Amino acid sequence: MMEWTILGAGALGCVMTGLLRQRGESVALMLSERHRGHFHPSLDLITLTGTHQLIQSRPRFPEHARTVECLLVFTKAYQVVDALKELHHLPASTPIILLHNGLGVSEQVQAMFPNNPLLAGVSSHGAIKERDWLVRHTGKGETWLGPLNEAAKAWSHLVKPLQKALGHAEWSEDIVLHQRRKLAINAVINPLTACNNITNGQLLEPRFADVLAQLSEEVYQVMARLDGDKAETPDAFRRRLLQVIELTSSNYSSMHQDLAHGRATENEYIGGYILANAGNLPVPVCGQLYQEIERKSGATKQELSILR
Secondary structure (H helix, E strand, O other), X not given: OOEXXXXXXXXXXXXXXXXXXXXXXXXXXXXXXXXXXXXXXXXXXXXXXXXXXXXXXXXXXXXXXXXXXXXXXXXXHHHHHHHHHOOOOOOOOOOEEEOOOOOOOXXXXXXXXXXXXXXXXXXXXXXXXXXOOEEEEEEOOOEEEEEOOHHHHHHHHHHHHHHHHHOOOEEOOOXXXXXXXXXXXXXXXXXXXXXXOOOHHHHHXXXXXXXXXXXXXXXXXXXXXXXXXXXXXHHHHHXXXXXXXXXXXXXXXXXXXXXXXXXXXXXXXXXXXXXXXXXXXXXXXXXXXXXXXXXXXXXXXXXXXXXX
């Protein structure tokens, strides 16, 4: 049996570990240096029904890279490159699957590992990390997998075990289209909720109607420019956006949580991606939110350093 190695023990990485283990898959967690010398406890997964399940996984560290058979990368976008730099001995035959938010990282990974099969994944499963080694699965969703280079096209069989574990998993030869469609939703929800310190569902309050409409239009126009004849209609995008907001109404976005806890955000890979690809299209609201997230991020870090 092939062993899945998960890099990034955050909320979604830990939930995926639990879901794979529940189906009898072999799973290892690639841990960071701060975990070395510490007892590696069982993962406590709170399922969709609210029950607790203890999940066993094998701890791995960078020196074990040569034994990795399949690498799933769940780190934040800004952590991907540095985390992969540690895996010097990763075999050239090992597929690398990027499952982070945002876009703009895969080109750097391809340059670092030119011979490895490089894939991307997009998942809409909900997950919350309540504390170390305690995670909650908050919602089922779709998962898509697809190739980012020629070598990756031979790995479509990976969707079968993922489908058994996750309920839905499909292969797409145009995975970048799925990535962009997820980014478009994130580019609306994340900065608005982070800047206004609100849950996703509060975006539907009348006070946000105008800014939500304008930002949605800006993001849609940029994505339609990139997607060309594969672009969805404006109405389809708005329906999809409203559906995600409603389904995650009680959730705080990842950018909101990063900002609230003084962590770096994925602003550069979400809003920054929209700005970098806008061309001559006007994106004033996107630009203002991008700058506000950068300002708030800097202020939060400064406040935390004073408190410490």
